[in-house]
Amino acid sequence: MLAEELVLKQRTKILHALCSSGSAEHLERVLDILLAQGALIWEDYQNIQVPGRTLYTNARQLLDLVYTKGVDTCGLFLHALKLVLPEAQAVGLSFSESCSNLEENDERQSTSNQTLLAQRPSLVHKLQGCVDGVLEALLDSGHFSSADCDEVRLPIYTPTQQARRLLDHVRSRGDLAASVLLQYIHQKQEPGLPLNQRELTPPKEFLKYQKKLSSSVSAQACFLSTYGGTSHMSLDDIYTDGELELAEVNAHGPLGLEDIVGLAGIVNEEADTVLVSGEAGSGKSTLLQRLHLLWARGLALQDFLLLFPFSCRRLNSEHNELSVQELLFQHCCWPDRNQEEIFQFILDHPHQILFTFDGLDELKQSFTDEHRVCCPTQRAPVHVLLFNLIQGSLMKGVQKVVTSRSEAVSPLLKKHLRKEVVLKGFSPAGIDCFVRKHHRDPTVAAKVLESMQANTALLGLCHSPVLCWIVSQCHKELLGCGEGSPKTITDVYLMILQHFLQHQSPLKSTMGLGWLQEHLKTVLLLGQLAFEGIRSTCYIFSGTDLEACGVTEKDICMVFLIKSKDMSSTHSKCYEFSHVTLQCFFAALFIVLSSNTNRSVIPKLFELENMRETGLTRVCFGACLPSSDQQQQASEKESKAAETPNLQITAMFVSGLLSQRHQNLWLHCCPSAAVEKKARQVAKCLSKGIQKHFRSIPQPVQGEKKSMHAMPDFVWLIKCLYEMQESQIAKDAMSKLEVDHLKLTYCNIGPVECTALAYVLQHLRNPVGLQLDNNSVGDVGVEQLLPCMHICNSLYLRNNNITDEGIRKLIAKVIQCDSFQKIALFNNKLTDACMQDFSYLLKTKQVFISLRLGNNNITAEGATQLAEGLKVNQTLAYLGLWGNRIGDAGTEALASSLEKSNSLVWLSLVGNGVGSAGACALANLIRKSTSLQELWLTENCITRTGVECLIQALKHNTYVTSVWLRNNDLSLEDVEEMKQLESRLIF
Ligand SMILES: Nc1ncnc2c1ncn2[C@@H]1O[C@H](COP(=O)(O)OP(=O)(O)OP(=O)(O)O)[C@@H](O)[C@H]1O
Numbered sequence: 001m002l003a004e005e006l007v008l009k010q011r012t013k014i015l016h017a018l019c020s021s022g023s024a025e026h027l028e029r030v031l032d033i034l035l036a037q038g039a040l041i042w043e044d045y046q047n048i049q050v051p052g053r054t055l056y057t058n059a060r061q062l063l064d065l066v067y068t069k070g071v072d073t074c075g076l077f078l079h080a081l082k083l084v085l086p087e088a089q090a091v092g093l094s095f096s097e098s099c100s101n102l103e104e105n106d107e108r109q110s111t112s113n114q115t116l117l118a119q120r121p122s123l124v125h126k127l128q129g130c131v132d133g134v135l136e137a138l139l140d141s142g143h144f145s146s147a148d149c150d151e152v153r154l155p156i157y158t159p160t161q162q163a164r165r166l167l168d169h170v171r172s173r174g175d176l177a178a179s180v181l182l183q184y185i186h187q188k189q190e191p192g193l194p195l196n197q198r199e200l201t202p203p204k205e206f207l208k209y210q211k212k213l214s215s216s217v218s219a220q221a222c223f224l225s226t227y228g229g230t231s232h233m234s235l236d237d238i239y240t241d242g243e244l245e246l247a248e249v250n251a252h253g254p255l256g257l258e259d260i261v262g263l264a265g266i267v268n269e270e271a272d273t274v275l276v277s278g279e280a281g282s283g284k285s286t287l288l289q290r291l292h293l294l295w296a297r298g299l300a301l302q303d304f305l306l307l308f309p310f311s312c313r314r315l316n317s318e319h320n321e322l323s324v325q326e327l328l329f330q331h332c333c334w335p336d337r338n339q340e341e342i343f344q345f346i347l348d349h350p351h352q353i354l355f356t357f358d359g360l361d362e363l364k365q366s367f368t369d370e371h372r373v374c375c376p377t378q379r380a381p382v383h384v385l386l387f388n389l390i391q392g393s394l395m396k397g398v399q400k401v402v403t404s405r406s407e408a409v410s411p412l413l414k415k416h417l418r419k420e421v422v423l424k425g426f427s428p429a430g431i432d433c434f435v436r437k438h439h440r441d442p443t444v445a446a447k448v449l450e451s452m453q454a455n456t457a458l459l460g461l462c463h464s465p466v467l468c469w470i471v472s473q474c475h476k477e478l479l480g481c482g483e484g485s486p487k488t489i490t491d492v493y494l495m496i497l498q499h500f501l502q503h504q505s506p507l508k509s510t511m512g513l514g515w516l517q518e519h520l521k522t523v524l525l526l527g528q529l530a531f532e533g534i535r536s537t538c539y540i541f542s543g544t545d546l547e548a549c550g551v552t553e554k555d556i557c558m559v560f561l562i563k564s565k566d567m568s569s570t571h572s573k574c575y576e577f578s579h580v581t582l583q584c585f586f587a588a589l590f591i592v593l594s595s596n597t598n599r600s601v602i603p604k605l606f607e608l609e610n611m612r613e614t615g616l617t618r619v620c621f622g623a624c625l626p627s628s629d630q631q632q633q634a635s636e637k638e639s640k641a642a643e644t645p646n647l648q649i650t651a652m653f654v655s656g657l658l659s660q661r662h663q664n665l666w667l668h669c670c671p672s673a674a675v676e677k678k679a680r681q682v683a684k685c686l687s688k689g690i691q692k693h694f695r696s697i698p699q700p701v702q703g704e705k706k707s708m709h710a711m712p713d714f715v716w717l718i719k720c721l722y723e724m725q726e727s728q729i730a731k732d733a734m735s736k737l738e739v740d741h742l743k744l745t746y747c748n749i750g751p752v753e754c755t756a757l758a759y760v761l762q763h764l765r766n767p768v769g770l771q772l773d774n775n776s777v778g779d780v781g782v783e784q785l786l787p788c789m790h791i792c793n794s795l796y797l798r799n800n801n802i803t804d805e806g807i808r809k810l811i812a813k814v815i816q817c818d819s820f821q822k823i824a825l826f827n828n829k830l831t832d833a834c835m836q837d838f839s840y841l842l843k844t845k846q847v848f849i850s851l852r853l854g855n856n857n858i859t860a861e862g863a864t865q866l867a868e869g870l871k872v873n874q875t876l877a878y879l880g881l882w883g884n885r886i887g888d889a890g891t892e893a894l895a896s897s898l899e900k901s902n903s904l905v906w907l908s909l910v911g912n913g914v915g916s917a918g919a920c921a922l923a924n925l926i927r928k929s930t931s932l933q934e935l936w937l938t939e940n941c942i943t944r945t946g947v948e949c950l951i952q953a954l955k956h957n958t959y960v961t962s963v964w965l966r967n968n969d970l971s972l973e974d975v976e977e978m979k980q981l982e983s984r985l986i987f
Pocket of ligand 1: 225238282284287467
């Protein structure tokens with residue numbers, strides 16, 4: 001089919017692929033490529049990217065334009081789309097076959113400005129992380145004013161958008177400005193080295209080696225192991241982008257895969273190691289696998305000639321001392337010839353080599369920087385090599401990407417990081433996309449999605465890719481379970497247990513609860529294997545390990561165990577659980593079902609916190625094994641013992657499995673008295689753990705509120721309480737908490753944690769302020785919090801990815817909650833669309849005192865709607881709209897409504913384009929207000945005229961204590977003069 005026809009026929013699909021994520025990034029990347037190709041000219045670009053228009057309208061404009069430009073442009077467009085959205089093919093989009101040259105168009109480079117266009121895609125990439133540097137250079141060279149810089153830096157832009165706005169501005173300033181930018185980038189890339197010297201000519205043997213390495217990386221990366229036992233699922237078919245953010249919050253917006261090694265968010269220029277952290281099952285290994293595959297196919301990370309992938313889980317089984325050379329060649333890819341030459345080339349070009357280490361938390365040894373190894377030919381234990389590579393004392397300059405669970409990252413490791421990015425799992429759009437990829441039949445996909453949407457607790461769980469996978473895999477069970485739809489993590493894992501066990505004997509219909517009894521032996525065997533592994537940080541099992549536990553071929557066929565992938569062919573056949581969380585689940589099943597575990601196993605499992613403090617975690621848990629097992633006891637002493645995050649997950653499953661709701665399951669599998677006893681033990685441990693946490697809260701300083709800053713273990717404990725689903729236990733545990741303010745900032749709170757929080761906080765006796773700043777609550781999390789809103793008097797949700805949709809539901813709830821008085825929502829994704837809801841809140845709740853909506857996307861229209869609510873409200877004391885775009889019109893609307901307020905004491909409109917007209921409107925407010933004390937107008941393009949209005953008004957007002965006017969359009973002389981006239985003005 002002709003490219004033109006393809007564009008026309010697939011219009012809806014293309015629009016969906018480009019816009020459904022809600023982010024403009026895909027469209028902008030396509031535009032970058034088309035501009036670089038010359039397929040669009042600058043004027044076309046401006047006609048498409050009209051500010052303020054919706055994303056869909058811009059995308060439609062582009063489609064209209066490429067269609068009218070004819071077949072060649074359509075072909076280029078489809079190829080650009082394929083580059084930007086390789087996954088789109090998997091959802092049914094076809095791309096034309098004829099491919100014009102997609103290289104950046106270097107031929108057109110005659111002026112610097114043309115180079116800016118021709119190299120736009122790579123410049124956007126290279127500019128990330130150095131936008132500030134370029135702006136400074138342009139400011140110094142006089143090509144940019146500080147207002148230009150501010151416009152580029154607007155916090156509503158993502159890092160890539162900032163880069164594009166910078167390029168657009170530079171273009172309008174002419175060729176000299178463009179050359180300043182290009183020079184800066186070149187300097188940054190290779191300081192001191194002229195461009196033409198950066199080329200290298202790898203020796204022939206090296207190129208052969210590169211080919212061999214990339215084909216084995218590709219072979220290893222193309223399938224996903226969780227699907228190993230059931231169906232082969234290619235990564236291309238199922239990979240769905242997860243949400244990636246810089247750990248340093250507020251610095252940038254969402255990141256793409258290549259940004260992991262890009263310039264955005266570098267905190268330590270000297271370091272070469274990037275950490276990708278995230279919760280269990282958030283998709284860290286899969287993300288690395290995707291990067292490996294894209295590199296091997298030449299689609300990403302092309303600055304790296306070689307990529308060496310390592311799995312820390314597999315490195316655990318390397319007991320020999322190795323040199324780096326041996327590590328690379330033996331564990332990744334063996335060079336057929338000229339080993340030394342190839343290794344020398346690697347040493348000479350460290351900047352073009354990338355190592356990835358998956359699952360640092362699974363390494364038997366904890367990170368330390370005690371043993372130094374600097375020489376690449378010196379042999380050392382593998383973990384010592386790894387730690388030296390991470391620190392950069394060995395093979396400095398080689399880039400490393402390391403993944404780890406967030407909880408397992410020590411401050412010592414952080415010291416050596418170039419940056420940390422956090423993988424937060426799937427966004428709501430990601431869940432949708434994943435389910436549609438998993439179920440190619442759109443009717444089935446729609447039904448699965450519908451049942452997820454109908455159960456928000458389950459939807460919350462599905463933000464975790466591993467849970468989304470299970471739920472999708474078990475869709476038949478899910479669709480058939482009606483009211484009893486799963487709501488805890490344990491429910492979801494029980495569902496997959498039943499799914500695979502029943503798969504095993506499809507003919508014998510094991511109705512009711514008999515399915516577990518029928519397979520009890522297998523469950524116990526796998527459980528013991530899992531349990532032994534968890535307590536000794538062992539995730540790979542040899543044939544001998546399996547035999548020792550009595551696991552047979554038949555048990556292996558069950559799909560819970562899969563063959564372990566290994567790049568080196570030297571190792572014999574090994575097995576691992578299809579995901580480590582499944583291993584934790586089996587370990588928990590073993591603890592619940594076995595009569596063979598020590599009585600103290602449950603108390604020890606829940607005393608992790610105490611043990612961690614005394615450094616005893618691992619040893620203590622190891623000692624819980626049956627005391628007769630002498631051999632195990634001996635080997636225990638040598639190996640590193642269990643890893644806390646997996647023990648915590650196991651403990652959470654134990655809580656869930658021992659819940660009353662599931663006790664019927666165990667009836668015919670073990671004595672009820674034993675199960676009940678274990679359940680009592682868990683309840684006691686949880687209660688004790690929570691009480692201990694509460695006792696650690698310091699007494700408040702006189703005059704201050706009593707505040708508790710929750711530690712990560714608090715989140716774990718309340719998740720266990722939620723898994724138990726016994727409200728009396730939750731009530732007993734929580735009723736003794738007496739604080740005014742509960743702070744859970746930077747605690748990895750996502751929707752799942754919100755469900756647990758709401759479940760336990762409902763039982764508090766007195767209202768609290770709930771501070772959840774800098775987490776990943778999102779709209780689904782907000783919905784999960786609703787059941788505890790009646791006990792909250794204030795809610796702080798700064799930087800939590802919340803949109804208008806979440807706010808709509810939140811406000812519908814809080815207007816019914818008598819004590820709710822304050823809300824802070826800085827740095828979210830709010831637009832004018834939710835201002836009506838806030839307006840309604842202000843009209844309805846005459847106890848509401850503080851509304852802070854800084855750094856969202858609110859314009860004059862939203863401010864005008866808010867003003868409607870302010871007209872009738874007589875309680876609001878604090879109103880913060882810092883960093884929005886309300887402009888002079890929005891300011892006028894607000895000011896005139898606030899004239900009637902006798903409660904407002906603090907108003908911030910910092911960085912809103914208020915201008916002098918807006919300042920004059922605020923002057924009227926000052927004249928009339930008898931309550932306002934502080935007015936913040938920093939960075940608002942206010943000129944002398946505006947300030948003069950304010951000065952006149954202040955003459956009639958004695959209540960205002962300060963008006964902040966820093967960074968406005970005033971000369972130094974103006975500032976000096978006005979300071980003299982009015983001392984309450986702060987410049
Ligand atoms: N981006 C993704 N697209 C599709 N499926 C995914 C994605 N990420 C994860 N999954 C699914 O979830 C499973 C678990 O993900 P993964 O093993 O990558 O998590 P992890 O963060 O490395 O977990 P852990 O910390 O426990 O090792 C995968 O095997 C896969 O089935």
